[in-house]
Amino acid sequence: MPKFAANLSMLYPELAFMDRFAAAAADGFSAVEYLFPYAFSAADLAAQLKQHQLQQVLFNAPPGDWDAGERGICCLPDRQVEFREGFLKAIDYAKTLGCPRIHVMAGLVPDGIDPERLLATYISNLKWAAEQAGLENIDVLIEPINARDMPGFFLHRQDQAHEIVQAIDAPNLKVQMDLYHCQISEGDLAMKLRQYLPTGRVGHLQIAGVPARHEPDIGEVNYPYLFALIDELGYDGHVGCEYRPKRGAVADGTSDGLGWFKALTWH
Numbered sequence: 001m002p003k004f005a006a007n008l009s010m011l012y013p014e015l016a017f018m019d020r021f022a023a024a025a026a027d028g029f030s031a032v033e034y035l036f037p038y039a040f041s042a043a044d045l046a047a048q049l050k051q052h053q054l055q056q057v058l059f060n061a062p063p064g065d066w067d068a069g070e071r072g073i074c075c076l077p078d079r080q081v082e083f084r085e086g087f088l089k090a091i092d093y094a095k096t097l098g099c100p101r102i103h104v105m106a107g108l109v110p111d112g113i114d115p116e117r118l119l120a121t122y123i124s125n126l127k128w129a130a131e132q133a134g135l136e137n138i139d140v141l142i143e144p145i146n147a148r149d150m151p152g153f154f155l156h157r158q159d160q161a162h163e164i165v166q167a168i169d170a171p172n173l174k175v176q177m178d179l180y181h182c183q184i185s186e187g188d189l190a191m192k193l194r195q196y197l198p199t200g201r202v203g204h205l206q207i208a209g210v211p212a213r214h215e216p217d218i219g220e221v222n223y224p225y226l227f228a229l230i231d232e233l234g235y236d237g238h239v240g241c242e243y244r245p246k247r248g249a250v251a252d253g254t255s256d257g258l259g260w261f262k263a264l265t266w267h
């Protein structure tokens, strides 16, 4: 069975962020991920990990002005300085948290800029980020995100992401394959896993039910089948549980929805 990580940005919305570590550990998770650590000190977050014996497996580099609607700045030519400063801050957090990978969001395609310039900026920033992160044995990840949830995002498809990763060819630059986004954008999940996991270029997996992004046992995707396939293909990384609990921010709403996880992991 794959190893699962609780995504603390989406799970446990009923709790304050700092209380979500204890809740994830109590539910049987041994790893966590979340979008952004920057509202908290790295030392406080590290203390939560230590206290609850949790491993931090992923977080995101600063995405620009998230509240204003920005979704990453890596492809934006006029934001290179900010991207690089933000990425160095992410490395500092990753070192304190013992986190081996950082997700870099590409950004939304702005009007009126030549697509070739965006691609050139994206590639140049990713090359630089992979070099910096490589000095600390950290992987850099890029994630295709579906256009229904994030219209105008620069990176929508697995083949596009793999083409970029191959072109840059840095050993620590990999794809974050979110099966929720992949199902919405392109489908054929089992064959996509068979195609991409053996390349060694998938650095992290994430899951959610489709179409509503609730628990993985709600919706059109047969996850038990895919978990067996992921094992068969020898993937030994984590699978991030990045979904919005169906019961929402009510007491025990997240734990009540974890029957699928407990059935797989509790013996």
Ligand SMILES: O=C(O)C(=O)[C@H](O)CO
Binding pocket: 035, 060, 103, 143, 145, 178, 181, 206, 242
């Ligand atoms: O939305 C996702 O799937 C992610 O993994 C990003 O980190 C945040 O948009």
Ligand SMILES: [Mg+2]
Binding pocket: 143, 178, 206, 242
């Ligand atoms: Mg994701």
